[in-house]
Amino acid sequence: MKHPVIPILAAAIWIVLSEFVRNEFLLKSYWQRHYADMGLAFPDAALNGATWALWSLCLSVLLWMLLKRFALIEGIGVAWFAGFLMMWVVTGNLGVLPFALLLYAVPLSLLEVAVAALILHFWPRQA
Template sequence: MKTIKKTILPVLIATIWISISEFVRNEFLLKSYWTDHYESMGLNFPSEPINGIIWGIWSLCFAISIYIFAKKFTLMQTTFIAWFVGFVFMWLVIGNLNVLPFGILPFAIPLSILEAFLASLIVKKVKI
């Protein structure tokens, strides 16, 4: 039972938070940036159920990473490392593939830092 409370529960709650944050940011706040950018490349923005499932898996992996970082680092260190690994690396890759609408970054950067911070806080508080 301790394992569930100290390991699975913080990861699960952080995964839920990350999933909600990603969905709200990308489906409500920034959707037009994504769809316009993809249309300008002659593509349709991928929003089929399989894409949502993959984002759910990404959210779980991000939460697991935060859990691992949180075991060794402070809250602020965990937040920064998680944000850097989870978002900066992703933006570098999708920017390199030319599928990142750079106009989202003024919104996405602070919102993603908030997402990483709250996920890190959840893991730190729930695992204790």
Template sequence: MKTIKKAILPILIATVWISISEFVRNEFLLKSYWIEHYESMGLVFPSEPINGAIWGLWSLCFAISIYIFSQKFTLAQTTFISWFVGFVCMWLVIGNMNVLPFKILPFAIPLSILEVFLSSLIVKKVKI
């Protein structure tokens, strides 16, 4: 039980950071790319509240995985493993489904690395 209590605060703070980072990147910086790409496929970009809630859940799950990785690996290793699992695998899947606007990657790659690095740092440094 003590371990769970120690994990809650860093996971919650990392979840908030991931959520903010995702929201700013995809709603303010890259939304036009997403909308344009979806329109080119005859689709409407999904931006209903339920989509935001699912991204919030993804952020929590991602923060939990970062916490788990951080228990075994260094900051650099945690960052790389988390980024690879969280983003590279996601981009491969959504790219394969043809719903990834590849034009976002020059922006998304460095911003996602920064997001994961700061999340990993939060998890490593925040202790109760």
């Protein structure tokens, strides 16, 4: 693929939208309640959203690099491990991860990475 910018951006947009829907519509009240129980305000300022957009772009670039070297399933697995599993280990260690949320987050995040990988894998390639 000569010019990967467009498929990388398309995959990043998918990741941003997936994260937004999951965390704003499906799980936001759960996050807010969890943070309130810890005596903290849930971080949902615009800067937090911009940081998640940057994270989404980084995950998309990582996935693109992985798919250049590995099979589709392997790339999905490594990207999910690096993007999500390691993040949950850190947030769990910090004590701010509501572990019950993983029941929903694990399958939805796997779907998120799989769709992003399919976007990158099947995007029309330049000759």
